[in-house]
Amino acid sequence: MREKILNYIEHNSRIDMADLAMLLGSDEVTIMNELEAMEAEHIICGYHTLINWDKTGVDKVSALIEVRVTPQRGMGFDKVAERIYNYPEVNAVYLISGSYDFMVSLEGRTLREVADFVSSKLSPLDSVLSTQTNFVLKKYKDHGTIMAEQHVDEREKVSP
Amino acid sequence: MRNPLNQTISAIKPSGIRKFFDIVAEMPDAISLGVGEPDFDTPWKVRDEAIYSLERGRTFYTSNSGLKELRIEIAEYLRRHYDLDYDPIHEMVMTVGGSEGIDMAFRAMLDPGDEVLIPQPCYVSYDPCTILAGGVPVPIPLKEENDFRLKPEELEAAITDKTKILVMPFPNNPTGAVMEREDLAPIVDIVIKHDLFVLTDEIYSELSYTGEPHVSIASFPGMKERTIYINGFSKSHAMTGWRLGYACGPKEIIAQMVKIHQFAIMCAPTTSQYAAVTAIRDCDEDVAHMREEYNDRRRYLLERLKKMNIKCFEPYGAFYIFPSIAEFGMSSEEFCTRLLREKEVAVVPGTAFGDSGEGNVRISYAYSLQNLKRAMDRIEEFVTELRQENK
Numbered sequence: 352m353r354e355k356i357l358n359y360i361e362h363n364s365r366i367d368m369a370d371l372a373m374l375l376g377s378d379e380v381t382i383m384n385e386l387e388a389m390e391a392e393h394i395i396c397g398y399h400t401l402i403n404w405d406k407t408g409v410d411k412v413s414a415l416i417e418v419r420v421t422p423q424r425g426m427g428f429d430k431v432a433e434r435i436y437n438y439p440e441v442n443a444v445y446l447i448s449g450s451y452d453f454m455v456s457l458e459g460r461t462l463r464e465v466a467d468f469v470s471s472k473l474s475p476l477d478s479v480l481s482t483q484t485n486f487v488l489k490k491y492k493d494h495g496t497i498m499a500e501q502h503v504d505e506r507e508k509v510s511p
Numbered sequence: 512m513r514n515p516l517n518q519t520i521s522a523i524k525p526s527g528i529r530k531f532f533d534i535v536a537e538m539p540d541a542i543s544l545g546v547g548e549p550d551f552d553t554p555w556k557v558r559d560e561a562i563y564s565l566e567r568g569r570t571f572y573t574s575n576s577g578l579k580e581l582r583i584e585i586a587e588y589l590r591r592h593y594d595l596d597y598d599p600i601h602e603m604v605m606t607v608g609g610s611e612g613i614d615m616a617f618r619a620m621l622d623p624g625d626e627v628l629i630p631q632p633c634y635v636s637y638d639p640c641t642i643l644a645g646g647v648p649v650p651i652p653l654k655e656e657n658d659f660r661l662k663p664e665e666l667e668a669a670i671t672d673k674t675k676i677l678v679m680p681f682p683n684n685p686t687g688a689v690m691e692r693e694d695l696a697p698i699v700d701i702v703i704k705h706d707l708f709v710l711t712d713e714i715y716s717e718l719s720y721t722g723e724p725h726v727s728i729a730s731f732p733g734m735k736e737r738t739i740y741i742n743g744f745s746k747s748h749a750m751t752g753w754r755l756g757y758a759c760g761p762k763e764i765i766a767q768m769v770k771i772h773q774f775a776i777m778c779a780p781t782t783s784q785y786a787a788v789t790a791i792r793d794c795d796e797d798v799a800h801m802r803e804e805y806n807d808r809r810r811y812l813l814e815r816l817k818k819m820n821i822k823c824f825e826p827y828g829a830f831y832i833f834p835s836i837a838e839f840g841m842s843s844e845e846f847c848t849r850l851l852r853e854k855e856v857a858v859v860p861g862t863a864f865g866d867s868g869e870g871n872v873r874i875s876y877a878y879s880l881q882n883l884k885r886a887m888d889r890i891e892e893f894v895t896e897l898r899q900e901n902k
């Protein structure tokens with residue numbers, strides 16, 4: 352039940368609770384209770400909206416930054432990650448296996464702003480050894496959703 | 512000038528659905544719940560495989576019966592899923608959709624005057640294909656009170672000494688009805704007793720929501736030798752446009768079907784066959800995902816109809832529900848035409864699938880929830896207004 356609820360709301364967090372109940376053969380109260388329980392347990396951590404900023408007049412630049420660090424004595428990577436993720440400009444921080452340690456996703460209004468953040472905030476951190484900044488040129492797909500195309504139903508309207 | 516036309520084909524009525532299609536075509540903004548094909552895209556890995564096969568230049572005819580590699584995979588699949596045991600070399604032919612298999616089976620088996628029992632409502636092609644093969648279609652009207660399952664007494668009553676083939680169209684289009692093991696057992700006894708053949712159209716077999724795996728009539732003892740089994744990729748793998756299906760059966764019948772196929776078609780589309788190897792080998796999970804989503808939508812529609820107080824038996828297969836509109840005192844066609852004109856929602860009159868579909872309409876749930884919801888809201892308005900009128 353939980354998994355099915357999560358699958359639906361992961362792709363459409365605005366789904367009507369009465370509809371969801373009908374889809375799952377349940378009732379609204381049960382669904383609401385499950386949702387509240389999952390919020391309390393921090394299984395559901397938030398409800399966000401997927402926006403294609405390119406289509407708005409708003410300037411946004413995002414970058415994926417590969418960061419190599421030396422973990423601090425006795426604290427491992429978590430403490431370093433915390434120093435990074437507490438900046439509001441930082442969208443996401445992942446600990447990565449492979450040739451670098453963190454993948455940091457950043458958002459800013461301009462290239463300049465992002466570059467400044469890296470050079471003035473991120474790189475100077477004690478434990479950061481090196482950074483490599485990759486600017487995102489175009490977002491094709493995000494959160495399982497293809498950004499570019501509107502899906503149109505091209506089937507014949509009636510068929511046997 | 513002489514009459515250029517063959518009398519048999521001229522006498523066959525165009526499909527009832529065609530007429531309705533023409534009305535809908537004039538209304539571009541109508542919300543349709545009228546299609547008989549999946550709304551999902553073919554899984555990407557299947558499409559990717561097709562592109563790859565084209566890049567590799569695999570653009571030739573295959574053997575008449577179809578790619579051997581594919582037939583071997585299908586034989587495996589049929590064993591794994593339905594406990595069926597077919598020899599991929601002599602007992603199987605790849606066809607242009609399930610449609611071609613149905614047509615060829617009749618042409619390979621019927622002599623003039625042979626009767627074909629066709630439980631109705633059902634898919635539209637059995638009747639005309641029987642006639643084109645020189646046979647005589649004999650409808651068996653199924654009843655809503657039996658959840659549109661075929662009952663042994665109904666079958667027994669329809670058999671004459673001319674009866675040769677029984678068509679078994681389950682899971683059913685348009686009713687969504689299924690036949691479970693205990694429904695099939697008495698049918699099998701009668702078929703064997705009267706020495707009949709069965710054409711079983713199991714194109715919707717992967718879309719069954721009983722909680723139990725689908726049971727094929729061909730898997731009953733004594734049935735394989737008297738059954739032509741039709742299946743394909745259109746519904747299960749969301750591959751309608753690829754035009755690919757298959758027929759399995761006793762090798763004497765398949766051999767004659769391959770002859771027809773060889774002269775009329777040559778071979779099923781090569782690109783589709785290469786892609787289908789991936790579909791049959793690697794897509795069980797994709798199919799399960801689609802089935803689960805259809806099942807959710809099925810529950811949604813049943814619940815919406817229940818809230819509207821519209822009578823509807825619970826269908827356990829395909830992607831259709833078949834509610835009764837008898838309470839409104841009009842024909843299915845009238846109901847659908849008014850619903851379309853007044854609320855711009857297209858559903859298909861039950862009568863498009865045989866006279867016994869009178870009193871019901873087919874609603875397809877091969878649509879997004881958003882679409883289903885909008886359409887059901889309008890249907891709700893419509894029936895509320897009708898009930899006001901009839902007061």
Ligand SMILES: Cc1ncc(COP(=O)(O)O)c(C=O)c1O
Nearest residue numbers: 511547608609610634684743745
């Ligand atoms: C019951 C049934 N059989 C066969 C077919 C034919 O499908 P295809 O020729 O695409 O395999 C359909 C299509 O709507 C169907 O509903």
